[in-house]
């Protein structure tokens with residue numbers, strides 16, 4: 115018999131009401147920051163004999179031994195065992211850590227994998243909250259929510275900096291890379307089904323993401339493998355199978371099956387959605403897109419802005435201004451929200467000519483995606499170092515200067531047909 119744990123044994127409250135709580139620097143006792151020091155969060159499938167249920171271990175200093183206001187390392191490994199557990203479920207469970215840790219009163223969490231950031235407030239610390247309680251929360255929630263696959267769960271939390279470095283580099287990163295490689299070898303043509311995701315309908319009632327191997331969810335957090343695992347874990351849940359047996363136009367990524375699915379899951383708000391076009395029946399957006407791309411008429415191209423970019427784009431709009439015309443679950447031809455990794459995809463705007471339409475991106479985003487985008491450009495068009503031809507805020511934030519730069523670089527978009 116499986117028993118649901120309703121009371122989590124921690125000295126502060128645990129409720130979804132605390133999810134949006136932000137802890138400012140002056141209110142924090144300590145923080146952990148994966149962008150500055152070695153951190154990781156990981157679910158690891160083990161043999162039942164290797165897992166002692168409800169055992170929580172802290173390896174390294176507790177909060178009491180950390181300097182007030184300091185930045186520290188943390189790595190937690192949640193060891194799970196169960197006869198129905200599969201390694202494909204690991205990232206789905208991991209993705210929930212953000213939500214679990216954020217529900218703790220006085221504790222804040224962002225990011226994932228080895229880039230998470232956690233703050234513990236003075237108030238939570240004074241109430242007796244310690245590192246081990248993070249383990250208590252992870253244990254209880256994983257057992258609660260994933261009881262169909264997790265029979266035993268043990269949590270090891272490392273705060274010793276050398277151990278965090280070892281866990282991050284020798285254990286976590288190789289696992290993350292293996293997961294990414296599995297996905298990198300999958301194409302839309304090589305699979306029999308896609309998946310819908312409607313997790314965001316809580317905020318955006320008619321929004322449906324269609325997730326394919328080459329086009330991840332616009333939040334950047336749901337890959338095709340994740341959607342598949344979510345469906346296996348919860349067959350009536352947010353991710354449903356979409357067949358692809360009746361193609362209408364493969365260049366557009368239009369299918370009767372996809373249309374039927376979006377009609378059904380949007381309660382009739384959407385009729386047609388294409389997977390590879392920004393102009394014809396583009397996919398809708400909720401509000402959590404990592405990036406937005408929008409057409410730039412002077413260059414026949416598109417500009418992409420990422421959420422972190424606060425400056426101006428050559429469209430005369432900032433990211434938030436672009437967001438105000440893209441979100442809300444409505445189709446806005448010419449504007450589309452998408453995940454960062456979709457930029458290097460061979461399916462990105464395939465209907466309009468593909469990635470050679472990209473004329474501008476913030477420098478930071480361009481550097482982030484450069485290796486993969488350049489490889490795609492080489493494959494598709496035989497162009498070397500394509501990102502050198504793409505403008506950024508250091509060369510232009512207005513269309514005239516941008517076109518001048520593109521002309522000088524011989525950017526291929528200038529020679530393409532206008533998009534409208």
Ligand code: SF4
Nearest residue numbers: 311314323331333336
């Ligand atoms: Fe799912 Fe799309 Fe929301 Fe991501 S943005 S959680 S893929 S509905």
Ligand code: ZN
Nearest residue numbers: 314400401402
């Ligand atoms: Zn969303």
